Amino acid sequence: xxxxxxxxxxxxPLKIARNWGASHTGAHHWWLQRLTAVALIPLTLWFLFxxxxxxxxxxxAVLAAIGQSLxxxxxxxxxxxxxxxxxxxxxxxxxxxxxxxxxEVTLQIALxxxxxxxxxxxxxxxxxxxxxxxx
Amino acid sequence: xxxxxxxxxxLGIYRWRINMVQxxxxxxxxxxxxxxxxxxxxxxxxxxxxPHGWQLFAEFSGSAIGLVVWFAWIWALLFHLCxxxxxxxxxxxxxxxxxxxxxxxxxxxxxxxxxxxxxxSTVLTVLVWVLLVIRLTxxxx
Numbered sequence: 239x240x241x242x243x244x245x246x247x248x249x250x251p252l253k254i255a256r257n258w259g260a261s262h263t264g265a266h267h268w269w270l271q272r273l274t275a276v277a278l279i280p281l282t283l284w285f286l287f288x289x290x291x292x293x294x295x296x297x298x299a300v301l302a303a304i305g306q307s308l309x310x311x312x313x314x315x316x317x318x319x320x321x322x323x324x325x326x327x328x329x330x331x332x333x334x335x336x337x338x339x340x341x342e343v344t345l346q347i348a349l350x351x352x353x354x355x356x357x358x359x360x361x362x363x364x365x366x367x368x369x370x371x372x373x
Numbered sequence: 374x375x376x377x378x379x380x381x382x383x384l385g386i387y388r389w390r391i392n393m394v395q396x397x398x399x400x401x402x403x404x405x406x407x408x409x410x411x412x413x414x415x416x417x418x419x420x421x422x423x424p425h426g427w428q429l430f431a432e433f434s435g436s437a438i439g440l441v442v443w444f445a446w447i448w449a450l451l452f453h454l455c456x457x458x459x460x461x462x463x464x465x466x467x468x469x470x471x472x473x474x475x476x477x478x479x480x481x482x483x484x485x486x487x488x489x490x491x492x493x494s495t496v497l498t499v500l501v502w503v504l505l506v507i508r509l510t511x512x513x514x
Contacts, residue, residue: 250465272464275457282450286501293508297424304420313417324407331400337376360414 274323276345279318288312304364305371313364321357325349390474399456402449409446441510447505455494459486 258262288309292300328349336342387393419430433439463469468483 272461275461279454279458282454285446286450290508291502291503293505294511297420297427300420300427304417312503317414320410320413324403327400327403328407329406356410356414360417363414363417364420367417 267329270324271326274319274326276316277319278323281312281319284312285316301367302371305367307368310364310368314361317357317360317364321353321360326355379400391484391491393486395459395490396457398452399460402453402456405445405449406453409449412442440505444502444505448494449499451497451501452490452494455490455497459483459490 288303291302295303304313329346332342332345332349336345416430416434419426434443459468463483468486
């Protein structure tokens, strides 16, 4: 065995590297990560001030603020982008640091279910408050 | 499972530069913000569930642990936001690429913009912290 795995035989190192080649889904992941990032710039800045405006309000005032159509719409957009972007980021972190295969796959599955359930539950909560305001 | 791919030398041999700090903090703040997403979801479900649920969430937010979470969340958000904007600009090949990477006679320009990211995010964080403290103590901010 030589010092580097790619040089352990007469095969070209590049030939060996190519066998480990791309999974062909990287560009899609890259693009969605940046798309959600751009959307999150205005959404999170708005949320920062929206959340600060709720400080020390009573329950009825909080419901009124969340239930305003524009606010509810922005909260749902934020939810979808936040969970999607977070899922893509945690996906990379798991891929980089978890080297035990069964654990990696388990975490990836849990991450996808968790992100979907989190986004769905948050969206339903906002919709429930919004519909209650309409009546 | 043995993976025979080549690995890079140990992290410890490199001198720490601002872009390495940024990269580490981007991941750390990303993890914090993912945890923050769970708190965000809890807050909205609490609001939808009724006054008792909201009261539990409001009490947590006002507690010592809750305040630490919120102040940390503000820093994590603003650092990740500013650093993310630099990432997006790099994705558009601004301040990053052949010229920035290969001119060995001077420091890469993204070291300078890296310090700008750290500076701007720190100033914004302190600003929002101050505004929040004023609001928490009953001011009009």
